[in-house]
Amino acid sequence: MIEILSDAPLATVQDFGRPDRRRYGVGTSGAMDRLALATGNILLGNPEDAAGIEVPLFPFRVRLDADLDIAVTGADARATLDGAPLPPWWRIGARAGQELELRHPLRGARAYLTLSGGIDVPRVLGARATQLRGAIGGFEGRALKRGDRVPTGRIGTAAAPLGAVPPDAVLTLPAPSGAAEGDIAVRVLPVGEYAELTPESRAAFWRSGWVVTPQSNRAGYRLGGAVLETVRKLEMRSYGVVPGLIQLPPGGAPIIQLSDANATGGYPKIGTVIEADLWRLGQAPIGATLRFVEVDYQAARAAWLAVEDYLTKLRRHAAWQGAAGR
Amino acid sequence: MSRPTEIDEIAGLLAAMEAAGVAEVEIEGPDARLHLRLEPEGMPAGAAQAREPAETAPPTLCRAPAAGFLLLQHPAAGRPLLAPGAPVAAGDTVALIRTGLLLRPVTAPATGRLRWLVESGALLGYGTPLAEIEPQIPH
Secondary structure, X not given: OEEEOOOOOOOEEEOOOOHHHHHHOOOOOOOOOHHHHHXXXXXXXOOOOOOEEEEOOOOEEEEEOOOEEEEEEEOOOOOEEOOEEOOXXXXXXXXXXXXXEEOOOOOOOOEEEEEOOOEOOOOEOXXXXXXXXXXXXXXXXXXXXXXOEEOEOOOEOOOOOEEEOOHHHHOOOOOOOOOOOOOEEEEEEEOHHHHHEOHHXXXXXXXXXEEEOOOOOOOEEEEEOOOOOEOOOOOOOOEEOOOOEEEOOOOOOOEEEOOOOOOEEOOOEEEEEOHHHHHHHHOOOOXXXXXXXXXXXXXXXXXXXXXXXXXXXXXXXXXXXXXXXX | OOHHHHHHHHXXXXXXXHHHOOOEEEEEOOOOEXXXXXXXXXXXXXXXXXXXXXXXXXXXXXXXXXXXXXXOEOOOOOOEOOOOOOOEOOOOEEEEEEEOXXXXXXXXXXXXXXXXXXXXXXXXXXXXXEEEEEOOOOO
């Protein structure tokens, strides 16, 4: 059991969500940065998709009711355990009564707290992920709040401190031309009605910096930058939506659908951020500038294999360590 | 496979050998043979013959907790773990050892002023002395 000590607006229990329930109109939900969640779980010897806590706002404080191995991954939230600083992407054996604090990150947007055995809330529609809109899953279908006591799967601690080389140190992307320091590049496949954009808009789509506006959340990011236009007015039928889909609502400012998106949508769709780069979006804070880099299917596939390779290596290296450290 | 990856894999094998208490491993493939042998106590021969201690208390050696590469700053943090020249307290994390994709802390075994014996990025064996800590004389 862990107890939430801070007001924790929008901190939610998340796993890999419900991708298989879209056919029933249920959105996927799940962690915005699955790579960070998976990495924490691998460090702890959990299944990669065990539920953890996604923390988008800081400070965030919890107290452990029992000895527990914990890991903090994702945004570098300058975590401290009873005041002692922890390196980012770190696992440590914590003691009953100790307090973990996460502070406003210097880089990234969302930190993940994972614990040995995972967060043990009931599965709803196959997953423990919180879906705020439908008020299902997670901890009572809602964001966590001060005083909540959240059940964990396994107690007892044996872990020596251990860190992971973070994904962005391994899965590097060259900065696209025109990008400023700190811009976040994501790779995009042109899809659907992309060809209906005017030539100027197509050029602007790739050339513009796209700011993540304050009208952004787990459902999607509303972007600011150029205004895009189609050559003619498009009438669309509803279609299935996947996280990463870039749509063009009537105002001409694109939106990117994300973890808590509806299962269907009807705006023209002009691109999709490749699955291998969704974690980069999850770590893009409000005000960050995104850059779209055009790729084809083969490049998107190769990028996904690189993500899988990172996780495979991490699992293997953690297994070597397993003999020594756990 | 790229060379850095192979080095990582070998460092990982060494870590597994240490963990399992295996002293020697030989692997043969179609075009390569790998022979790994751990020195007793993980100590490279001769490494312990430090200089003659002066009349002051001898420096304490800080050793690599695992085989791997020495990092003086975390790959995500962009700031050194230890401010240059700052005194360290026993138990402080002063550096990291990277083995494959894993990082282990190097903790100071004593309190005092730390002097590096190896360069940042050096590939170290388990138990290799990497720094010495001079106890500080109170004034």
